[in-house]
Amino acid sequence: MARNTWRLLPFVFLIYAFCAYGGVTNPDISAIGQVIGKYTDDTASAFPKKPTLELGEAEIMLDAALNPYLTGAFVLSLGTKSIEIEEAYASVIRGLPLNLGLKAGKYRLGFGRLNPMHPHAYPFISTPRVMDPGIAKLLPGDESFNDVAVQASTLIPVAGSYAISIFADLLQGDSFHPDTVTANFGGLARLVNSFVVADVAPSEIGFSLTQGTNDPRQGTKTLVAGADVKTKLMLSPVVNAIVQGELIYKNAGHKDSLGVFTTENRMGFYAFTDFRFQAHYNAGVLYEQYQSPFNAAQTDRGIKPFVGFAVLEESTIVRLAYEYFMPEAATASNTVELQFLYSMGPHKAHLF
Amino acid sequence: MRVQLRTVCGGILAFVLLASGAASAAIRIVAALPDLGSIASYIGGDKVEVSAIAKASSNPHSIEVFPSYMAKVSRAAIYLKAGLGLDQWSDAIIDGSRNNKIVVVDCSNGVSVLEKPTGKVDASLGDVHPFGNPHYWLNPENGIVIAQNILSELQKIDPANSAVYAAHFEQFKKECLDKTTAWKERLKSLAGAKIITYHSSWAYFADAFGFQIVAKVEPFPGIPPTGNHLAELVGVIKKENVAFILQEPYFSDDAPRFLNRQTGVKVFKCAPSCADVSPSSYLAHFDGIISQLTTVPGGK
Numbered sequence: 346m347a348r349n350t351w352r353l354l355p356f357v358f359l360i361y362a363f364c365a366y367g368g369v370t371n372p373d374i375s376a377i378g379q380v381i382g383k384y385t386d387d388t389a390s391a392f393p394k395k396p397t398l399e400l401g402e403a404e405i406m407l408d409a410a411l412n413p414y415l416t417g418a419f420v421l422s423l424g425t426k427s428i429e430i431e432e433a434y435a436s437v438i439r440g441l442p443l444n445l446g447l448k449a450g451k452y453r454l455g456f457g458r459l460n461p462m463h464p465h466a467y468p469f470i471s472t473p474r475v476m477d478p479g480i481a482k483l484l485p486g487d488e489s490f491n492d493v494a495v496q497a498s499t500l501i502p503v504a505g506s507y508a509i510s511i512f513a514d515l516l517q518g519d520s521f522h523p524d525t526v527t528a529n530f531g532g533l534a535r536l537v538n539s540f541v542v543a544d545v546a547p548s549e550i551g552f553s554l555t556q557g558t559n560d561p562r563q564g565t566k567t568l569v570a571g572a573d574v575k576t577k578l579m580l581s582p583v584v585n586a587i588v589q590g591e592l593i594y595k596n597a598g599h600k601d602s603l604g605v606f607t608t609e610n611r612m613g614f615y616a617f618t619d620f621r622f623q624a625h626y627n628a629g630v631l632y633e634q635y636q637s638p639f640n641a642a643q644t645d646r647g648i649k650p651f652v653g654f655a656v657l658e659e660s661t662i663v664r665l666a667y668e669y670f671m672p673e674a675a676t677a678s679n680t681v682e683l684q685f686l687y688s689m690g691p692h693k694a695h696l697f
Numbered sequence: 698m699r700v701q702l703r704t705v706c707g708g709i710l711a712f713v714l715l716a717s718g719a720a721s722a723a724i725r726i727v728a729a730l731p732d733l734g735s736i737a738s739y740i741g742g743d744k745v746e747v748s749a750i751a752k753a754s755s756n757p758h759s760i761e762v763f764p765s766y767m768a769k770v771s772r773a774a775i776y777l778k779a780g781l782g783l784d785q786w787s788d789a790i791i792d793g794s795r796n797n798k799i800v801v802v803d804c805s806n807g808v809s810v811l812e813k814p815t816g817k818v819d820a821s822l823g824d825v826h827p828f829g830n831p832h833y834w835l836n837p838e839n840g841i842v843i844a845q846n847i848l849s850e851l852q853k854i855d856p857a858n859s860a861v862y863a864a865h866f867e868q869f870k871k872e873c874l875d876k877t878t879a880w881k882e883r884l885k886s887l888a889g890a891k892i893i894t895y896h897s898s899w900a901y902f903a904d905a906f907g908f909q910i911v912a913k914v915e916p917f918p919g920i921p922p923t924g925n926h927l928a929e930l931v932g933v934i935k936k937e938n939v940a941f942i943l944q945e946p947y948f949s950d951d952a953p954r955f956l957n958r959q960t961g962v963k964v965f966k967c968a969p970s971c972a973d974v975s976p977s978s979y980l981a982h983f984d985g986i987i988s989q990l991t992t993v994p995g996g997k
Contacts, residue, residue, distance in 0.1 A: 416792075438792045444771060446795055500767055500795060508768030539764035547763045577761070582754045582947040623949040624759065625921050657919050658759070660820055689820070694789035697763045 372409030372417075375690030377465050379403070387670065387678035400425055401684070404463065414440040420463070431463075431491065448496040453489050454520075455512050455535050456553045457573045457591045460490050466659075468587070468619040468627050469651040470666045470684045475593065475613040475635040478520075481645075482638035483593045483613050484569060485531075485557060486520040492531070493517040506541040521557030521567055531557025539697075547697060548576040563600040570594045577697070583623045590616035593635075611636045619651075628652045643673035662686045724855060727770050728777040729784040730757060732834040732982070733804050733843060734974030737777060740847050740865045742976075744858050750790065753968040756947040758824070758919070762789045770794035775850055780805035783831035802850050804843045808833045811900050823917025832969060836901035837877045837983055844869050876980055880987045881906060887993060890940035893930065893962075895948050898969040902943075902986075911937045914944070914952050922952045934960040941993050945969055965989050 379401040386394050408418035420432035434450025441447065455461045459476050478486040486492070496514040503509060511534075518531035533555040541547050553571040558564065573591040580586060592614040600606050613635025621627045630650045637643040651666040668680040723746040728734030734749040741747065750766050751757050757779065770776055771794040778787045780803040791801060810829035818827045833839045848866045852859040881888075888907040892899075895914040903910050912933045916926040933939065934956060941963040944953045953964040967989065971982035 439795050439797050441795070444795045500764065500771060500793070502768035502771050506765035506768075508764050510764055537764065539768070541763075541765055547761070547765070549764070583949055623921070624756065624947075656921075657820065657824055692785060692824070694786040695759060695761045696789065697761050 372407045373691045375404075375406040375688060375693070377404045377406075377463075377686070377688040379465065379684055379686040381470065381685075382683040383680065385678060385680035387680060389675070389678075390680075402464075404431070404465070406690070411435065414438065444499045444501070446496075446498045446500075448498070449494075451491065451493045453491050454494065454514060454516070454533055454555070455496075456484065456490050456533060456555055456569070457551065457571045457593070458549075458575055458589060459591065460484065465686055465688070468629060468653060469617070469631060469649060470664050470682045473615040473631060473633045473649075474645070474647060474670075475615050475633045476591070480638075481611075481613055481635045483595045483611055483635065485555070485559075485567060487523055490520055490555075492520040494533070506539075506547075508539045510537040510539065511535070512537075516555075516557060518557045521559050522561055525561055527558075527561040529558035529561050531555065542576070545579045546576050548574070549697065550574050559597055560599065565598040565600055565606075567595065567597040569596075575697070585621050587619045587621070587629075588616075589619075590614060609641070611638065611641060624658075625655050626653070627655075637672070637674065640674065645670070645672040647671065658692070660688050724775065724851070725773040726775045726777060727773040728974065729779045729787045730777075730834065730970050731974050732840075732971050732979050733777040733779065733847075735971050735976060735979035736840060736844050736869070737775075737847050738974050739869045739976040739979070740844055740862055741851060742861065742865055744855065744861065745851070747974045749974050750787070751784075751970065753970045753972050754946055755970075756945070757783055757970065760784070760786045762786050762793065764793070766790045767793035767795075770799065771796045773799055774854060775799070776801045777847065778803050779831060779834075781808075781810065781828045781831035781833070782826045800850055800854065802846055804846050805831070805833060806846055807842045808839050811904060812897065823915070824919030825917075830897055830900045832898045833901050834979075835899060835969060836905040837873050837880075837980070838905065839901060840873050840979060841870050844873075872980065876983065877905070880983060883987055883991055887940060887990065890993075891937045893934065893939050893942045893956075895942070895944040895953065898945055899943050906987075908940075911939060914942070914948075914956075921949075927952055927955055930956055931959045934962050941965055941990070943967060963993055 381399045381401045383399065384396045403423040405421045405423065408416065411417050415435055415437055417435045418432065422429045422431040430451065432452045434448055434452045437447040453461045464472050474480040475483060478484045478490060479488060484490040494514045494516045496512060498510065498512040501509040514533040516531035516533060518529045521531055535551060535553045537549055537551040539549045551573045556566055556568045559567040571591055571593045575589040578586045595611045597609045598606060599609060615631060615633035617629055617631035619627055619629035632648050634644055634646040637645050647668055647670040649666055649668040651664060653662055653664040655662045664684040666682045669677065671677045724741065724744060726737045726745050726747045728737055728747060728749045730751050731749040731753060734747045737745060738747045748769060751760050767790055770790055776791055776799050778784060778801055791799065813829035814825055814827060818825060834843060844866055848862050851862045884906050890908055891911045892903065892908045893912045893914065894910055897913065897918055912930055914922050916922060939962055942953050942956060944964055944966045946966050946968050956962055957964050967986050971978040
């Protein structure tokens with residue numbers, strides 16, 4: 346990971362140069378911290394049947410307009426013993442023909458809905474297992490699908506509230522083979538249909554497709570396809586419900602040392618509903634299931650109810666979540682997590 | 698087969714162009730709030746096509762940025778921003794629209810801003826607005842300032858119809874001033890009445906019609922009321938003889954109901970924004986609020 350961080354230095358200098366050129370000396374600065382208390386009886390965890398208190402991942406975000414056409418952003422991820430550049434990118438927001446936008450740098454890739462979000466912005470505490478590349482191994486990467494890339498995007502207004510957004514990313518491709526560094530470009534395409542149903546339910550249906558080289562020596566490739574849906578039902582002026590789900594399919598080719606080619610096919614999905622009351626409270630439940638990364642014939646399932654209370658929007662939040670995880674090859678486990686999350690900095694717009 | 702494909706593609710392209718209004722000649726205006734949109738409809742008349750992002754029932758502080766809003770703005774000539782830090786979401790919508798030609802009008806220009814904080818402004822004050830109270834459209838006289846801002850921009854963009862817009866502005870100004878005089882007359886017997894508001898949305902309204910805001914249901918802007926704070930409010934209502942509570946529809950009924958049960962104080966649930974962007978909506982909104990308030994004992 347440190348290796349990747351050093352490779353980002355040119356982007357750091359690039360953004361700094363833009364800032365200096367534009368006379369920008371004071372970007373918006375946001376800092377997010379959290380404390381997570383956890384108890385689990387999962388024997389595969391580091392501390393089974395023992396309550397723990399962890400300082401979760403902290404983040405510092407710096408962002409600013411670089412000039413009337415460009416913005417820049419840094420997201421630094423702070424662990425207790427390391428600092429990592431999680432994201433560093435510049436975006437062209439206007440000035441290009443055909444409603445085009447451009448983005449370049451390192452960033453959480455826009456595959457589906459949850460991957461581009463930082464976990465603190467989820468209504469629950471931890472990333473669903475199916476979306477965690479380190480657990481279900483459906484998405485490329487280690488903790489998230491994150492790579493150095495260049496993105497072109499456009500927004501096509503169609504009719505009424507219906508609009509289509511198209512994104513195309515050229516990836517450095519290291520997220521497909523995190524253990525080796527080679528120049529094996531990958532690609533990502535995403536199409537999002539946005540519309541409002543009956544004037545009360547903004548909705549989006551998206552499709553994502555990515556491909557990259559999983560073993561540069563053998564030249565084998567991984568293809569991941571996804572479909573996602575999100576809708577927000579305005580039940581009353583003080584209550585709304587979000588329904589969201591993603592389905593992921595992975596096809597990966599592998600060659601062993603004898604040159605024997607095998608293919609790996611995996612699938613998984615999650616769905617959740619989250620009710621929000623009076624701007625301060627939320628409660629919901631998430632269900633997920635995916636084919637085990639170790640044996641495609643086995644299916645792992647999990648169900649996770651969660652509640653939250655935000656004192657002042659996203660600046661101070663307390664969340665409680667319980668997970669009942671049912672791996673087919675092992676005993677089911679129970680996990681309870683309590684999160685206290687705080688953030689400081691300028692108020693940001695809420696993206697759908 | 699190739700001909701059929703060409704026909705289908707041509708049909709789709711024609712539909713997209715027609716649906717996106719490529720042939721429309723009216724000046725497209727997108728307003729952050731329906732109030733700004735309603736005034737724009739009045740000034741622009743049939744020369745403009747107006748839509749709004751927020752709805753009357755929405756909390757204008759926290760509008761979620763949705764791609765269809767960006768699509769709407771991508772086709773607009775003018776964006777009417779509320780300003781004073783209220784609609785920071787407008788910037789995300791405007792940036793996301795990638796509309797290089799759009800003119801952004803900050804409708805708060807020229808408004809006498811109330812409740813400008815002094816000293817250090819941070820979250821210890823709650824979700825306070827560092828530039829002052831942004832709910833300025835709730836004073837009808839500020840409606841004239843908004844109309845003036847819109848007029849100036851329309852005259853720049855469409856000088857051929859400058860006189861038409863100016864005539865509409867004069868008509869709006871007269872109607873607004875006449876109605877304000879009539880509303881003040883209707884509320885004369887309540888002038889100086891002490892009131893409580895849920896949030897700080899009603900500062901300009903109170904200023905315009907002579908009400909005195911003695912407390913708020915929120916202990917700090919954006920913070921839900923605590924038991925202790927509600928107990929204090931019960932004391933304030935009894936001591937100050939509070940005439941009524943004004944509550945926005947997007948806040949919980951629980952606290953105002955509790956105060957009503959404890960003290961008998963009347964609670965009015967009023968949206969701080971008008972219903973839609975039709976030309977009459979902005980002034981009709983005041984009509985509606987004032988008709989409700991005149992039901993308070995002592996009102997006309």
